[in-house]
Amino acid sequence: MPLLRTLSPPRRAVRSKSSGREVHRLDPDGEVSLLMTRYVQYSDESECGEPRAPCETANVGPCEEEITVCVSSRHLILASAVFRAMLQHGFGESRVLRAAGSVKISLPDDDPDAFLIILNIIHGHLRQVPLEVDLQTFTQLAILVDKYELHERIEVFAGFWFNNLKPAIPECYTDEVPFWTCICWVFNKPEEFKRVTRLVLRQGRGTLLFGELPVPSLVVDAINSRREEALGRIISALLDHLDDYLENEHCNFECDALMVGALTKRLRAFNILPDCPKPPYTGLSLEDFTYRFRHGMYFPAAQRTSTFFYSHSKCAIPSMDLMLAECEQLSDGLEMADYISGSVLALEGARSLP
8 A cells, every 4th residue: 555545544444345447527528537546455244244254254355446537627727736737837647638638647645535525626516525524534635635735625624524523633642643733734723733732742652753644844853852852851850850869968868868769769660760761762751750750759758857848948849840840831732833934935945946
């Protein structure tokens, strides 16, 4: 399967009931035939949900269904700058179209079901357009909209799709977060974009990979670098506090010993001792540190060993609280507006290359 589509959330396996090439004629006089491939996984269950007999599952596996969509070149040119360049500006497709009056364009990487939704919108078949889509389809729609620059043409329907699916945005980090990041970016949803990137920054446990999803490298680099910066600051500060408690006296011996023991046990629990981890700090998240060190370093026993409790000027707990709070601010999600201008400039620069 092409790499572009391997990041889609898994679809429930179904058995293809059709044979030969599936054809959709969106324009009876359409001179452009778009050739696409649908990847289908045969099910190991019967239609009624019962497991199939061993002899029936011998040929179970993936297959390909060839799809042809006959469309109008004029509609494509009006809707998409990419198709305009392809069909008007001297590309091979435009030469064939002028010479033969029709052209076939192979699009092996594009999801045919998502593209059919977009093509129905472009050709005015609005009753064929769903008002609700699942996350997999919405992700594929975002990929196609970005690839062919179709934002304006499907803006109204994109609003319906997003609002209907918005309640499904995860509250905790899951494997769906990259897809939501892509959707929020492509369809310009700054509030939700900040919300999902905040999940990555605070709950992510490694470098976030977007594969072929159309999220600019500026955004990807910012997400991963901010997470690493916050964790690096936290780890460095906690190790400095431990060294300081080992070498200097703060409150009194009993209180200092309590702090040394607590810091050591918590750092070892994160595998930070005896060897300090290196970026990208795989397996560590900011929220883990906040829970363990910001809310878990107050000890009733300290009230029996110090009359100052935690207000002593040399007590490390308030400074750790402040440091963790600052790192939380650093991980409060990305503002989309900070990256739009940069990505537009990068895109314009790429287009200007010979």
